[in-house]
Amino acid sequence: MPLLEIRDLIVLYGEIEALRGVSLSVEEGQVVTLLGANGAGKSTTLRAISGLAKPAAGEILYQGQSIVGLGPEAIVRMGISHVPEGRRVFPGLTVKENIMLGASNRRAKKSELSREADAMFDLFPDIRAFSNALGWTLSGGQLQMVAVARGLMAKPRLLLLDEPSLGLAPVIVQAVFRIISEIRRTTTVLLVEQNARMGLSVADYGYVLETGRIVLGGKPDELWGNEAIAAAYLGGHAKQAATAANV
């Protein structure tokens, strides 16, 4: 039984079909990457899983149990933690407070949370020095670290990561992906990425989403091997090679 299974998921935004029958599955212990262009429905898929978007039809099974219709508060208590697009770090709270609040899905004493947050800085040494800085003072890369650390404080079985590399300098992107490869030792990850190269580098399996539909699924090397797909969605070598030859 997969940890997460989605069948024929349809999500509407008003009249518009954001997802038009998405099916995918995530096995325990895997990192699964969802690739696709802007507006393909990647974020909507994550929002439907975490309960922020209500599906019009279809099934979302977590540990074999349907979670459609549950609110985000209930879903995160079941062990699905969603680090949404745009980091969404609370601007008026400190880094440490943000991270401590990540454990709001379970009961814990404040002193315990403080210890756990301090321990979290071992995984994110770059933000340790900013422990008492307010959210709005941080840079994009720091915000991303805080957002992921906060997501991990929920002690999730499944971590949903939405575009962790968006808007970050290449060096920072590398750092974020190093952390993802740390996380995968203990936690199953469903990763949404536009940066296909990075996204697939840590993945066990990848899906390509196009205008609300899954058009391809496979192991990373299979996806790279598919030339048409590589060219269209993965910012592929085929195109680059052609351009280089012409020059």
Next chain:
Amino acid sequence: MDLALQLLFTGIGIGAVYALVALGFVLIFRATNVVNFAQGEFSMVAAYLMVVFAVDLGWPYWVSFLCALAGMALLGAIFNLGVYYPLRHRTFLPVIIATIGASILMANSVLAIYGPQPQVLEGWFETPGIQLGPVYLDSQYLLIIAVTCVLVAFNYWFFEHTMVGKKLQATSQDKEMASLLGISVSTMIMITFIYSAVLGGLAGILVAPILFVSIQMGSTIALKAFAATIIGGFGDVTGAIIGGLSLGIIETFGAAYISVPYKDAFAFLVLVLFLVFRPQGIFGERVAEKA
């Protein structure tokens, strides 16, 4: 100089009442992004509850006080469930109109029961006050200032040093993210309404022996408190307190040195000056950063 000190004391006392109501405004605004136009009626209803318990039923003052506050907590909860909760997914406009409707309902319900004559509520203490050098310290004003100090300290501790306070802040800054972390947003908003109703109620109970207990007292206090929140910087807790105190001091001095009949006008003159020259208020920039 002696007069100035005396006025300062009185001004801080009345300003503390504005500050408490303003704090209620700000907390609800931060949690729901809506101005609660019934905030002043919370003060009015609480003062009438005191009249019911302490005057009509003749209960001891402190028992009446605790019962009135419990009544306000209940009213805050009912207000949330009846006025805000059903409209929470709508835009701000229906919610604001609902709070105005609720305020009219509260005022007229009290009017139906007590009629238009103002009621009289005694102060907490038998001793009217103490003379400290040149300044006469009225006991009711002393009580108001003391209670406000305690509440401001409590407020700081609650929001800065407890996890519930942090969750309330998180909810007011980003509700969707708060719910993703497992924070019960509806519980946080419920706490906010109960707390704000109790704050407004406290202000009403404290100021009742100074003013008369009347249907209009709510709107008078609320207008001043609202002006205080704008002067302080809308949405800012410190700003609400500073704004409330300044307004109390300004109107007391204005009444003494310039004109008594225009007492209320000074508060609004200051408000207009702020709206023209510094619309973001004293602590405005911090609000902008939080937005």
